[in-house]
Amino acid sequence: MSRTQTFIVYFIAIFLQAGAYGLTFMLPRLFESFDASEKVVGLMLAITAITTIITVYFSGHLSDIFGRLRTLGIACLAISGSLYLYGAATSEGVGLVMASVLLGFGWGLTYxxxxIVLTRLVKPTERVQSFALLSVFVMAGFGLSPVLASVLEAVGASVRDAFYITSWLCIISAVLFFILHKPIKEHALNPAPEVPSRITLLSLLHVLKSPARTPIIMVFLGASVFAGLNNFQTVFADNRGLDYAVFFLVYTLVVVAFRLVLVKFKGGENPYRTIAFLQYVMCASVVLFMFSGDNVVLYILVAIFFGLGYGVSYPILVAMTANDADADMGPQTLQLFALSYFIGIFGFPLIAGWFIVEIGTTPLLALVAVLAGFEATIALRRATASNNR
Known part of the structure; x- marks a missing residue:
């Protein structure tokens, strides 16, 4: 397999399994079919969050034993099993808990x-571009799986069928990752064996004392904003008489388009200033959504601004994390970045579900807007500090 073919197969494998996370946006719809509330959705995703935290901590241990590509293959098989169990669920119980555990295990490893696999294939100066391209395929999977669910519902099928179809796609992804084990090793820029990836208490403290702690904190806030707006988008849309598929389709197209542009962009002279600007746009999109009501044009604008703000800033933030990491702590830093991300992604819905049921959707959006503004301000302070050096 040539170097180009290796990249193509790798990104296809990433795309095929990424749809699994997009289907978590459909859990409120799925759970509604057996009369489970948004609180239950939040609880199941909290179980996923706990499993993810444990998995990310030990992901380096597993990859040191099996190799990163084989571990990714195992993760995709776990995600496949999770989606099947979700699709087969007809009530609250052990099946949902097991599905949530498997999802946390699988996503903790893949994300x-x-x-880390990609860093072995590209130069440090190419990281913004390569992470942007990686995130294009991730976001395409994220955003198109809810659209798939909407299309299936429109033709008379069930949202459950989207879970079954994506389950099979994850099996294909697993096979591709297993196949890639040898080609990625052959095309690595550094032919030496993979450096140890496991996280220890000493490495954890080392990373948190490094400049990388700033993007690690920021990604938690951004993930909470993303989860607050996306995980319950079906609820927001239904309450306003809107079509949630419009939001996800527009959001996905904007993110993919701008991230493809970002492939040729290195973040500018001060990447944190770029991140701050984009995240203030993200904050503005949430504020707009609070007051947009059932206006379809404004709904589309919210999706555009959120796609531009969150979607474009994220890959730059990943690259800054890798650049801020100490040379011998790259894998551990990226794993802690992913850990922080997952605490927000799967942990915040527990709070969001409670808000929706007990207080309402508008107070939830207000909280999300505050978190978005706080993250943007952290980026702006970091950008100012960089200019003063």
Missing amino acids: SLGP
Whole structure:
């Protein structure tokens, strides 16, 4: 397999399994079919968050034993099993808990190890571009799986069928990762064996004392914003008489388009200033959504601004994390970045679900807007500090 073919197969494998996370946006719809509330959605995703935290911590241990590509293959098989159990669920119980555990295990591995694999194939100066391209395929999977669910519902099928179809796609992804084990090793820029990836208490403290702690904190805030707006988008849309598929389709197209542009962009002279600007745009999109009501044009604008703000700033933030990491702590830093991301992604819905049921959707959006503004301000302070050096 040539170097180009290796990249193509790798990104296809990433795309095929990425749809699994997009289907978590459909859990409120799925759970509604057996009369489970948004609180239950939040609880199941909290179980996923706990499993993810444990998995990310030990992901380096597993990859040191099996190799990163084989570990990714195992992760995709776990995700496949998770989606099947979700699709088959007809009530609250052990099946949902097991599905949530498997999802946390699978996503904890794929999301933390995926960027690490890519760092072996590209130069440090190419990281913004390569992470942007990686995130294009991730986001395409994220955003198109809810659209798939909407299309299936429109033709008379069930949202459950989207879970079954994506389950099979994850099996294909697993096979591709197993196949890539040898080609990636052959095309690595550094032919030496993979450096140890496991996280220890000493490495954890080392990373948190490095400049990388700033993007690690920021990604938690951004993930909470993303989860707050996306995980319950079906609820927001239904309450306003809107079509959630419009939001996900527009959001995905904007993110993919701008991330493809970002492939030729290195973040500018001060990448944190770029991140701050984009995240203030993200904050503005949430504020707009609070007051947009059932206006379809404004709904589309919210999706555009959120796609531009969150979607474009994220790959730059990943690259800054890798650049801020100490040379011998790259894998551990990226794993802790992923860990922080997952605490927000799967942990915040527990709070969001409670807000929706007990207080309402508008207070939830206000909280999300505050978190977005706080993250943007952290980026702006970091950018100012960089200019003063």
